[in-house]
Amino acid sequence: MIEYLSLFLFLAAVFVLLMGYSVAFSLAGTGLVFAGIGALTGHFDSVFLEAIPNRLFGVMNNEVLVAVPLFVFMGVMLEKSKIAEELLDTMSILFGPMRGGLGISVTVVGMLLAASTGIVGATVVTMGLLSLPTMLRRGYDPKVATGVICASGTLGQIIPPSIVLVLLGDVISSAYQQSQIDQGIFSPETVTVGDLFLGALIPGLLLVVAYILYIIFKAVVSPSSVPAIPQEERDAVENIWGKVLTVLFPPILLIGLVLGSILGGLATPTEAAAVGAVGAIILSMAKRSFSLSVLQEVMRSTTQVSSMVFIILVGASIFSLVFRGFGGDDMVRDFLTDLPGGVWGALAVVMLVMFLLGFFLDFIEITFVVVPIVAPILLAMGLDPVWLGIMIALNLQTSFLTPPFGFALFYLRGVAPESISTMQIYRGVVPFIIIQLCMLGLLALWPSLATWLPEVVYG
Template identity: 35%
Template sequence: MTNPEVAIMMLCLFIVLVLLGFPIAFTLLAMGVGFGYYAYYQGGIETLSDVFTNNIFYLLNQNTYSVMENDTLVAIPLFLFMGYVVERANIVNRLFFSLQMAARNLPGSMAIAALITCAVFSTASGIVGAVVTLMGLLAFPAMANANYDKKFASGVICAGGTLGILIPPSIMLIVYAAIAELSPLRLYAAAVFPGLILAGLYIVYVIVRVWINPAIAPKPNQEDVPPASKIYLDLIFSFVPLTVLIMLVLGSILGGLATPAEAAAMGALGGLVLAVIYRSLTWRKVKESVFLTAKATAMVCWLFVGSWTFASVFSYLGGHDVIEHWFLGMNLEPWQFLVMVQLIIFILGWPLEWSEILIIFVPIFLPMLETFGVNPYFFAMLVALNLQTSFLTPPMAMSAYYLKGVLKNEIELIDIFKGILPYLGIVIFSMVLMYQFPGIALWLPDYLFGPYIP
C-alpha cells in the first residue's frame, strides 16, 4: 500500500477501535506511535538501542512538552475546579426550586426552571455529565411527582445539560481555540448569542408544547406556593451570586481585562467564596474537587498528546492531502462544503463524543476553510452547535446514558431517546438560522475586537 492508503486505513482502524470501547487517549497514542514507527522508519536496526532511534519518539516527546506548556490550556483545570466546587456548594437545589416558584404561572414551569437551572449551572461548571446527573437527581423526581410526562421531563434535563459546552465560559471552546489556533476571546464572544438563542428556543419549545398539550406538564398546586416575598428573596439569594460570578468571569474576558486563564483563576476563587457563603465549604469537598479536576485535566492533556501525535503521523503519511483533494475535486460551493462537513460531524456524533470529534476530525477540515473563503470563527460556531448533537443523538447520546444511570428503573432508555429528539431538531434549526444570519455569531466579536483579518 502507498502511504496515503496507510493513512486512511489508520483512520478507519481508529474508528473501529473506539467503537469497540478502547480508551480514546491511549488508542490515539498507540496508533500514533505504531503507524508513526512505520512512517519514520529508516531501516538499519542492528542493536537494541537502534529500536528507539525512530523519530516518532522525538515527536511524541515534543508533543507532550507542547501540551504541557500551552498557556491556553491552563484555563481548563481552573474552570473545572470552579465547576466542581460550585456543584458541591448546594446552590443548584435552591436555584431550581426558587425558579420553579417564580415561573409558576407559565406553562411547564418546572421544565422552564429546569432548563434555566441547567443553563446557569452548566455554564458555571462546563461538565455535561455532572449537570445531567445532578439535575436528574433533583429535577426529575420533582417533575415526576408533579405528574409530568417522563419522556418530556427527561428531554428537558438532557438538552439543558449540554448547553455548558456552548455558552461561555466553555471548556470546549478553550479546546477548540488550542486546536485551531484561534483567539479564545473571539470564540467566547462569538458563542454568546448562539448559546443564548439555543437556550431561548428550548424554553419557547417547552412553553408551546405544554400550551398545546397541557397534560404532559400539569400546573402546580397553588396552595403550596409560598408568599411572593419569600420566593423572590430565595431567587435573589440563589440566582444572583452564581450569575454575578459567571458575568464577572465572562465580562473580564470579553472586556480584555483578563486572559481566559486569569479569569478562570478568578472564577475558581469565586467558587470557593460561594461555597463559604452557602456554608458548604469543607475539607472533604475541596479534596474531592481537586481530585476530580486533576483526573479530568489529565484526561484532556493526554487526549491532546495522543491526538496531535496521531494527526501528525496521519498528515505525514498524506491522509490530509487525500481528504483535501477529494473535497476540492468535487468543485463544491462554500455552502455545499459547509453542509457536507456539518453532515459528517453530525453523523460522527452518533458513535463518538464531542472531544473525539473535535480533536481528531475537525483539524482535517480546518486547512480547507481558507480555500472556500469560510470565516474560521463562523465555522467554529457551526461546529460548536453541531457538537450539541453528539450528546443528543442515539445510539450513543451520552446525556441520555448519564440520566439513565441515576434514574435506573424509573424510565426506559428508549423513552429518554424519544424525549431528546425534539431538541435535536431545535439544534439543527439553530444551525440553519445562524447560517442564514451569520451576524448571530460574528457581530459581537467584530464589535468588541474589530473585524476579523485572516
Template identity: 45%
Template sequence: MFSHGIMPPLMFAGMICFMLIGFPVAFSLGAVGMFFGLLGIATGHFDASFLQALPFRIHGIISNELLLAIPFFTFMGALLERCGLAEDLLEGTGQLFGPLPGGLAVAVILVGAILGAITGTVAASVIAMGVISLPVMMRYGYDMKVTTGVIAASGTITQLIPPSLVLVVLADQLGKSVGDMYLGAIGPSILQIAIFLLYILALAILRPNSMPPIPVEAREPMGWRLINRVLWGMIPSIVLIFLVLGTIFYGLATPTEAGAMGAVGAMALAALHRRLTWPLVRQAMASTMTLTSMVVFILIGSTVFSLVFQGMDGGRWIESMMAGLPGGQIGFLVFVNIFIFFLAFFLDFFEIAFIVIPLLAPVAAKLGIDLIWFGVLLCVNMQTSFMHPPFGFALFYLRGIAPPSVKSSEIYWGAIPWVLMQIILVVIVIAWPESVTYWLDKGPKVDPNSIKIEIPINDTLAPLKF
C-alpha cells in the same frame, strides 16, 4: 507493498476500528500513530526525522498555559455543582414559574443555562438537574418524555454557553483567541435557549396536560420574599460569570487567569452560602484531576497520530477530498456537519476536537471560512453528541440517576424533539452567520492570549503549532 496514497486512508480507518472495538481513545491514537509510523519507515512512505518533533510537541502540550484554563474551570464548576447552589436556584425559580403550565420546564431550562455557565461540563449539569428536578416533575404529573427530554437538553446547553470547556479546546485547536470564541458563542447560546423556551410554550398551549402547573397547596405566596429568594440564588452566580467572562472579553486577563479567579470566586460563593467544607473541596479536586488527566492523555495520543498522519501527506489527502466536494463552501459545511453528527455517535467532544478539527481547519481556511464562526458552528453541532439516542452521553448520565420506573425508551423518545431543535440551530447558524459574527464586531477587541511556536521540519509538513 503499499502505495503512498493509500496510507492516510488506511491510518484513518485503523483509528476508527480501534475506537469502535472500545479501546481507550488516548492509547488507541498513540498506538495507531506509532504502528503506521514504523510501517511507513519500513516501506519508505514516512521520514523518520518527523518523529524528532514528537518530544517538542508533547512538551508544548504540557507547557501550554491556555490548557490550564481546563482544570480551573472544571474545579469552579465541580465546586458550585456540589455546594447546593443548583437546588436553591431551581427551587426558587420553580416556585416563580410553577403556577403556569410548563413552568417547571421553563425553570429547568433557565437554571440549566445558569448552571451550565458556572459548571462548564455537561455531566455535572445533567446529573445535578436530574437529581434535583426529576423527582419534582414526576411528583407533579409531568409527562415522562417531556421530563427526561427537558432535563437532558438543559444540561447540554452547557457545551455552548461561555465559559464552556469545549470552546477553550476549540480555540486552542483552531489557533484562535478564546475570548473571540466566547463572544461568537453568545448569539447561538441565546438562540438555543429561546428555541427551547418557545417549544415549551407551544407544548403548554397544545398539550397543557403533559406539563401541569404546581398544585395550589404546594405553591409559595407570590411576593417580594419569593423574588428575593430567587435573586439571592441567581445574582452571586451571575456576578461571578460576568467577572470571569468580562476580564477575558476586555483583555484584562487570559482565560487561564480568569479561570483561576473563577475557582477562587467559586470557593467564596460556597462560603457565602455556608457550604464550603474540606470534603466538598476534596471531591471537586478529584473530579478536576480525573477530567484533566483524560484531556491531557487524549491530546498526547492525538498529537502522535496527527504527526504521523501529516508526515504521510494525510493533510493533503483530506484537503483534496474536501476541496473536491460540489457546492464550494456550502457543500463543505454540509458534509462536515453530517460527518461530525454521525462521528459524535461514537466519540466524545474532546476526541472530535483533538482528532478531527486539526484536519478540517486548514481546508476551511483555504475556502475562506471564518474559523471562529466555523468553531462555534461545530460546537453547536457537537451538542447533538450528548442527546441523540442511543449513544448520547447526556442520556447515559440521566439513565444512571433516574429511578427504575423511568424506562430507557422514554428517555430516548424524549430526546428526539430536542435533537431536532439543536439541528435547527445548526441550520440557523449556517444561514445566518451574523448570529456569531455580530458579537465579534460589537464586542471588545482582545489581544491573542496564547503563543504559537512554529517549528518547520521540512517542506512536506506544515508548521507545527504548540
C-alpha cells in the same frame, strides 16, 4: 500508496476505539505502530517521530489550556456547594404559577449550570438527579421531562464560559494560522477564546429562548403534560423575591465577572478561570458548605477530568502528527476541494462526519483529532474561523442529543429511575433535536449571528 496508509491508520484507530480500549492510548498506540511500520518500509520520515517531544512540550506549555482544570474546579465546586439545587428550588417556585413553569426553571438553571461548569456530563447528571424526580412527582410527562433535562444539559457545549469553546478556540487558532501559512500569508491576526465566547452568546441564548418557547407551546396544546405547581406549595415559601435575589445573584455575578473579564480584555481565559475558581470557593464558604472533605472531593474530580483531557490531547497530538506524516492532510484536502458544491459541499460533508463521530467519541477527541485535520482546509477555502468554530460546537451539541448513541441520553439513562424507559428518553429529545437543527440552519444562513458580536466588540 503512502496516502492510503493514512486512511488505514484512521480506520485502525476507529476499530481499536470500537473494541473498547482507552481513547488516548488507542490514538497514540495506533499512531506509533503505523509510524514504526512506515519507517521500516521507507514510507514514513523519521523526522516526524523526532518532532513528537516538541509537540508534547508545546501542549503542556500552552497557557490557554491551563484554563481547563480551573474551569473544571469552578464547576465542580459550585455543584458540591448545592447552588444548583437551591437555584432549581427557587426558580421552580418563581415560575410555579404557570403551566410548564418547572420545565422553564430547569432550562434556565441548566443554562446557568452550563455556564458555570461547561461540562455536558456533569450538567445532565446533576439536573437528572435534582429535577427529574420532582418533575415526575408533579405530574410531568416523562418524555417532556427527560427531553428538557437532556437539552438543557447540552447547553454546556455552547454557553460560555465553556470548556468546549476553550479547547476549540486553541485548535481553531492553530488551524487558522496553519491555513494562513499554507496560503503564503503571514499575518499576526489570530482567533482567541474570547472571540468564540462572544460568537457563541447569541446562538446560545437563542437556543435557550427556543427551548422555553417549546415548553410554552406544550403548555398550550397539552396542559396536562406540564402542570403548574400546586398553590399550597407556593404559599409555603416566604419572601420569594428575597430568596431569588440571594440564591440567583451570587452565581450570576461570578459568571459575569469571569465572562466580562475575558470579553473586556481585562484578563486572559486562564486568569479569568482562576478568578472563577476562587470565587466558587468563596460562594461555597458563604453557603457554609465548604469543608476539607469537600475540597478533597473537588480536587479529586478536577484531577480526574483534567488528566483525561490532557492525556487525550497527548494521544491525539501523536496521532495527528503521524497522520500528517503519511500525507493524510493532503488526501483530505484533495477530497474536500474536489467535492461538488465547493466550500458548502465540503462543509456539509465535514459536519455530517463530525455529527456521526459524535455518537462514538466525546467532543475532546473530535476537537483534537478531526478539527486540526479539516479546519485548515475549510478556513483556506474562505470560511470565517469564529463562525466555523460555533458551527462545530452546535453540531456536536446536536449529535450528543441524537438517538440512539447520544452521550447526553446515556448520562440521563444512568441516573433516571427504572420507571422511565429508554424509548421515552429518545422520544423526549426529538423536538429539541429539531430545534437544534433549525438553529444550525439559521446559523448557516446568517453567519453574522456568530460573527457580529466579536466584530462589534473587537472591531
